[in-house]
Each structure stands twice: as C-alpha cells, then as structure tokens.
Amino acid sequence: MELSNLRPAEGSKHSDNFRRGRGHGSGNGKTAGKGHKGQKARSGAPRIGFEGGQMPLYRRIPKRGFKSRGTQEIIAINVARLEAFEDGATVTVEAMMEKGIITNPKDGVKILGNGELTKKLTVQANAFSATAKEKIEKAGGTAEVV
Numbered sequence: 001m002e003l004s005n006l007r008p009a010e011g012s013k014h015s016d017n018f019r020r021g022r023g024h025g026s027g028n029g030k031t032a033g034k035g036h037k038g039q040k041a042r043s044g045a046p047r048i049g050f051e052g053g054q055m056p057l058y059r060r061i062p063k064r065g066f067k068s069r070g071t072q073e074i075i076a077i078n079v080a081r082l083e084a085f086e087d088g089a090t091v092t093v094e095a096m097m098e099k100g101i102i103t104n105p106k107d108g109v110k111i112l113g114n115g116e117l118t119k120k121l122t123v124q125a126n127a128f129s130a131t132a133k134e135k136i137e138k139a140g141g142t143a144e145v146v
Helices: 079-084 093-099 130-138
Strands: 074-078 108-112 122-125 142-145
Touching: 074 079, 079 108, 079 130, 108 122, 108 130, 130 142
Parallel strands: 074 108, 122 142
Antiparallel strands: none
C-alpha cells in the first residue's frame, strides 16, 4: 500500500457537490431536502441555539465560579515512591525526573505521607505534608523546603 492509494472507508464520506433542487428524478428536487415551509425551509434560518426570541438556555442557566489566574499546578508524590533512591541519596526534583517518578513538574512538587520509607534520604522539594516530614525524619533523613 502506498500513500497515494489511501482512501476513506466506503460510505464514510459524503459528497459536497450534491446538486439540490434539480427535479424529482434527482431524488432531491422540489423542496431540496428542507421539508415544507417553516422558518428552517427559508433562507436566513437562525443561528444554532436561537429559541425564537425566548431567552436561550445558555443564557438562562447560572454561571458558577471562576478560574483563578493565580492557581498553581503542584505535583504530589507519596513517600513510598522515594524508595527508588539509594540509602543516603539527595532527592531533588531533577533526580526524581531522571528516575521517572515525575515527568513535568509544573509549579512545584509536594511530598505526601502515604506509604513507608526505610531509607535515610535528604529530600528537597517545594512542600511537605506533616506526615511526610515526620516519616522522612523518622527514617533518619531530612526534609528541606526549596
């Protein structure tokens, strides 16, 4: 198969050059697929969402909340994931990226306290939960806020 041979699946594509209103024999004559009379049969039919002058649904329903421009996307890592490092290692954001624990630290990394830690590590991150800090120090390591 070549690129020049590629075609869409049979019946998946409709022709855009279909001639409407060219007699009964064409299968789309007389009303040209628009039915009989009514607003949609005439030219200048209203836009999508128009409800004939009634207040449209998208304006009737309440709009709630807002998106703050100051929000930060903090990546959360559990203490158990730090077991991938050797005993006595310094764990930084770059080191976690090298190990594949995180891929894209947007605005910072926070260490959470889920799981167990058995190794003595020096962990440098943007934030720590109270239980995470406690578990790191209990294992003999230090938690440093960068």
